[in-house]
Amino acid sequence: MPAQRKKPKVAVWKFASCDGCQLSLLDCEDELLAVADAIDIANFPEASRAFEKGPYDISLVEGSITTPHDEERIHRVRRMSRVLITIGACATAGGIQALRNFQDVEEFISAVYASPQYISTLSHSTAIADHVPVDFELRGCPINKFQLVEVINAFLNGRKPNTPAYSTCIECKRRGTVCVTVAHGTPCLGPVTHAGCGAICPSYNRGCYGCYGPMESPNTASMSGVWSKLGVDRDGLVRAFRGFNAFAEPFRRESEAHERD
Amino acid sequence: MDATRRGIQTEIVLAATDLDRLLLALKETGYRVYGPTVEDQAIVYGELDTAADLPRGWTDEQDGGIYRLKKRDDAAFFGFAVGPHSWKKYLFPPEVKLWSAHAKAKGFEIEEETANPQKMAFLGVRACELAALGIQDRVFLQGSFVDPVYRSRRDGLFVVAVNCSVAGGTCFCVSMNTGPKAESGFDLSLTEVLKNGDHYFLVSAGSEPGREMLARLPQRPAETEHRQSAAAVVENTAAHMGRTLNTEGLPSLLAGNLDHPRWDEVAKRCLTCANCTMVCPTCFCSTVEDVTDLSGDHAERWRKWDSCFTMEFSYIAQGSLRSSARSRYRQWMTHKLSTWHDQFGSSGCVGCGRCITWCPEGIDITEEAKAIREAPQKTGGKP
Ligand code: SF4
Ligand code: SF4
Ligand code: SF4
Ligand code: SF4
Numbered sequence: 118m119p120a121q122r123k124k125p126k127v128a129v130w131k132f133a134s135c136d137g138c139q140l141s142l143l144d145c146e147d148e149l150l151a152v153a154d155a156i157d158i159a160n161f162p163e164a165s166r167a168f169e170k171g172p173y174d175i176s177l178v179e180g181s182i183t184t185p186h187d188e189e190r191i192h193r194v195r196r197m198s199r200v201l202i203t204i205g206a207c208a209t210a211g212g213i214q215a216l217r218n219f220q221d222v223e224e225f226i227s228a229v230y231a232s233p234q235y236i237s238t239l240s241h242s243t244a245i246a247d248h249v250p251v252d253f254e255l256r257g258c259p260i261n262k263f264q265l266v267e268v269i270n271a272f273l274n275g276r277k278p279n280t281p282a283y284s285t286c287i288e289c290k291r292r293g294t295v296c297v298t299v300a301h302g303t304p305c306l307g308p309v310t311h312a313g314c315g316a317i318c319p320s321y322n323r324g325c326y327g328c329y330g331p332m333e334s335p336n337t338a339s340m341s342g343v344w345s346k347l348g349v350d351r352d353g354l355v356r357a358f359r360g361f362n363a364f365a366e367p368f369r370r371e372s373e374a375h376e377r378d
Numbered sequence: 379m380d381a382t383r384r385g386i387q388t389e390i391v392l393a394a395t396d397l398d399r400l401l402l403a404l405k406e407t408g409y410r411v412y413g414p415t416v417e418d419q420a421i422v423y424g425e426l427d428t429a430a431d432l433p434r435g436w437t438d439e440q441d442g443g444i445y446r447l448k449k450r451d452d453a454a455f456f457g458f459a460v461g462p463h464s465w466k467k468y469l470f471p472p473e474v475k476l477w478s479a480h481a482k483a484k485g486f487e488i489e490e491e492t493a494n495p496q497k498m499a500f501l502g503v504r505a506c507e508l509a510a511l512g513i514q515d516r517v518f519l520q521g522s523f524v525d526p527v528y529r530s531r532r533d534g535l536f537v538v539a540v541n542c543s544v545a546g547g548t549c550f551c552v553s554m555n556t557g558p559k560a561e562s563g564f565d566l567s568l569t570e571v572l573k574n575g576d577h578y579f580l581v582s583a584g585s586e587p588g589r590e591m592l593a594r595l596p597q598r599p600a601e602t603e604h605r606q607s608a609a610a611v612v613e614n615t616a617a618h619m620g621r622t623l624n625t626e627g628l629p630s631l632l633a634g635n636l637d638h639p640r641w642d643e644v645a646k647r648c649l650t651c652a653n654c655t656m657v658c659p660t661c662f663c664s665t666v667e668d669v670t671d672l673s674g675d676h677a678e679r680w681r682k683w684d685s686c687f688t689m690e691f692s693y694i695a696q697g698s699l700r701s702s703a704r705s706r707y708r709q710w711m712t713h714k715l716s717t718w719h720d721q722f723g724s725s726g727c728v729g730c731g732r733c734i735t736w737c738p739e740g741i742d743i744t745e746e747a748k749a750i751r752e753a754p755q756k757t758g759g760k761p
Contacts, residue, residue: 148672155672267669274674279667283652283688286738290656291472291683295418295462298738300445308651308738322418333689334650336703342647343443343738 125174125273128160130194132180132187133214133242137259138205139163139179145262152266155273171197175272178251181207181242183214188239188248195249200272203245204265206258206361210330213258215242215364219372242364255280256311258328258361264313282333284308285325289316297324304344306357309335309367330362337371351375388589389600394570394577396596397429397455400538403594404499409536412468413501414461419447421461423468426501433458440547440620440731442740453577456502456570459546460730464659465500465507466514469531472683476527476666481675499536503564505557506549508539509728510659512563516722517662527681536587539564543611547620548731550744554623556728558615560584566591569608580608621731623744624751625715631751632716636708640749645704647739652685654733654741655710660726665690686710711743 129139143164145152159169176198182188195201206212217225218241226233245251255268255278264280271278281287285307289296297303297319305324307316313329331337341354349357358372392400404411415424416433426432437458439446450457477490503511518528539560542549551557560567565588569580580600583589655661665684670677684691686709692699700706718726727743734742 151672266672270670270672273672274670276668276670279669281688281690283685283690284650286651286653287656287683287685287688290653293422293463293467293472295420295422296445296653296736296738299443299736300418300420300447300462302444305738308649308653332650334701334703336647336649339647339649339739343649 124155124157126159126169126172127156127175127177127269128169128171128173128194128198129158129162129164130160130176130178130180131162132178132191132208132245133183134180134205134207134212136163136179138208138257138265139177141204141260141262141265142177145266148262148266152269156269173198175200175202175269178203178208178245179205181211181214181244182239182248183242184238186237191245191248200252201245201249202253202255202268202272203251204255204260206256206328206330207242208245209254209256209365210362211242211244211364213361213363216359217242218364218369219359244364253278256329257313261313261315281312283312284332285310285312285314285316285319285329288312288314289319292316292320294319297322298343298347302347304347304349304357306340308332308343309337309340327358327360327362327368330365331367335367337367338374341371341375351377388583388592389605390581390592390595391598391600391604392568392579392581392595393598394453394455394579397432397579399595400566400581400591401426401429401501403591404501404536404538406594407536407591408497409499410496411499411501412465413538414456414458416447420445421447421458423461423463423465429455432456432502437544438546440735442548442734442742443736443738444740445735452572454543454570454572456540456568457544459542459544459549460504460507460732462657462732462736464657464730464732465503465511466659466661468498468500469511469528469535470514470518470525470662470664470683471527474527474681476679476681478676478678486677495531497534497536498531499538501538502540503537503560504540504542504551504730505560506551506554506728506730507659508537508560508563509551509554509556510730511537513660513722513724513726513728514662516724517660536591537564537566539567539584541567541569541608541612542615543570545615545618545620546731546735548734548742549619550621550623550729550731552616552619552622552729553625553744554725554727554729559612564588569611571604571607571611573607578604580604621729621734621742621744623727623729623747625725628747628751629716629719631754632712632747635750635755636712638750638755640746640753641704641708643749644707644741644746645702647741648703648707649739650687650703650706651738652687653736653738654743655685655687656683657732657736658714659730659732660714660728661685663691686713707741711746714743715747 306327307325311329542558689698
């Protein structure tokens with residue numbers, strides 16, 4: 118047998134998010150026992166109230182930074198973690214809550230809350246990497262559980278994770294799906310979207326929604342051209358690029374380019 | 379021909395209603411039969427059980443970035459052009475496990491994949507696809523290294539070609555000298571004829587296994603009239619190519635225009651999505667991914683289709699060598715039309731038109747070549 122390793126201590130942290138990405142870890146039914154066997158889960162609020170103090174070998178961070186308190190907390194997490202991996206669109210791009218970044222937050226607060234003075238929030242929802250150095254970003258809304266296991270696995274075995282940054286189209290073609298844009302005239306963000314989900318939506322005859330954010334060399338302007346030819350108007354383009362990864366730089370720029378003043 | 383002298387037919391006429399006899403004969407001889415079938419509003423390749431699985435009465439309209447399945451007003455079995463799939467998916471699978479390794483008390487043990495797939499028969503291989511098959515044979519089998527994955531699938535493959543009865547909107551096999559008639563490289567070839575209420579196939583054998591298969595079909599000899607009708611079908615197709623490409627001096631023309639401003643223009647449109655390379659029947663690039671399980675005791679190596687449009691493809695110590703869309707599009711097009719000649723002694727393009735149809739932005743390799751030819755920076759260069 119190979120030398121018995123000391124089990125690495127892993128913590129899962131939640132910032133502004135829906136918990137969906139953390140749940141992906143619980144969703145690893147088949148792999149869960151192996152995961153529990155290979156790592157010591159020291160902090161995982163979605164699964165258990167047990168809490169072990171740091172430092173941690175790996176921290177998995179879900180969620181974006183939206184409050185002054187979280188802005189501080191992420192620095193504490195970073196200090197306690199040897200490796201910090203962000204998981205999901207919130208943590209890697211600000212998430213759907215980054216839609217606030219395009220609006221006046223003060224205005225919302227006074228409209229929504231009876232006592233706005235109790236609300237302490239930032240004007241922007243931002244990615245973890247905007248605040249602290251991040252060792253690896255795992256994309257997706259939600260992340261793909263197989264990719265999560267792959268990333269943990271790669272870090273445990275000291276190798277590079279297989280999470281390619283090319284287009285979703287490559288996954289789509291490998292599985293033999295008929296292109297929804299070419300054959301059906303359905304707008305699809307696959308060409309500008311980071312691979313990772315396995316091109317699920319086109320396999321159900323839907324266009325890609327861009328859940329995994331921008332791919333390595335996204336030509337968003339040309340993508341908008343394709344969508345326009347398919348009959349999508351400017352408002353439609355703004356909405357398309359303003360999804361879960363609205364504040365990822367290439368998508369942000371593209372949605373702003375189509376905004377009417 | 380020997381066989382003809384011995385009185386064995388090498389060419390027969392098969393009634394359209396008897397097409398199932400061919401599928402049956404193939405299956406009885408132990409083949410799994412693959413061919414065109416309708417799925418998700420396109421004609422793709424899949425496993426066929428009977429002739430009813432074929433896209434009978436369907437055709438397609440194709441243009442840059444556009445494919446539409448349409449009803450025909452007759453009951454032709456093969457009245458369409460090539461679709462998004464190519465046969466390479468069976469011989470050079472998109473994802474395949476190469477080997478796995480298991481940790482032992484000392485070191486590890488490697489277990490090679492002994493994939494021994496059932497013999498395959500391809501039904502409905504077009505002339506351009508036969509040419510592509512020949513090109514991939516050269517790449518995978520005829521160099522210094524033989525690819526065992528391709529070898530095991532290619533050996534014993536039975537090829538039923540179909541001479542094209544319609545030209546697709548993006549086809550240009552005539553320019554590439556690869557079609558529309560299948561000249562060699564098949565076991566059987568079919569030409570579908572629908573004329574004056576008659577519907578039949580002219581079936582020709584192109585190999586010994588082909589002649590044996592032919593002998594299992596109803597023996598109705600082909601007459602001059604059948605041959606003439608079949609020839610007319612192919613001639614008509616040749617006269618209706620959707621695209622043309624002037625190949626004269628093309629390899630050196632492109633080699634001499636690597637800094638042409640046209641590359642910048644196409645780069646503005648190119649999504650670097652890699653669809654063109656995925657659908658191209660001659661593209662052969664792959665990457666390998668190593669995976670481990672959580673214990674680290676078990677590892678696997680997988681091979682997956684890759685493309686020169688990805689950053690990782692040209693990744694070296696300092697980063698990606700081809701970081702711009704310009705350099706990536708140029709790599710693709712010059713490989714197909716220029717450097718392929720140096721590497722393999724032929725063009726890397728067979729004129730099937732897939733890269734044009736299945737490019738979401740409708741970038742057209744024939745248009746790009748034409749633009750450079752019309753305003754070259756240099757007239758030639760070292761190929
Ligand atoms: S369906 Fe979407 S992801 Fe798939 S190839 Fe077409 S554009 Fe790309
Ligand atoms: S380059 Fe385009 S037209 Fe030529 S063989 Fe490849 S896919 Fe077909
Ligand atoms: S064009 Fe690109 S993907 Fe295709 S064979 Fe050449 S290098 Fe490979
Ligand atoms: S030429 Fe078309 S299919 Fe090929 S990478 Fe560019 S946009 Fe994609």
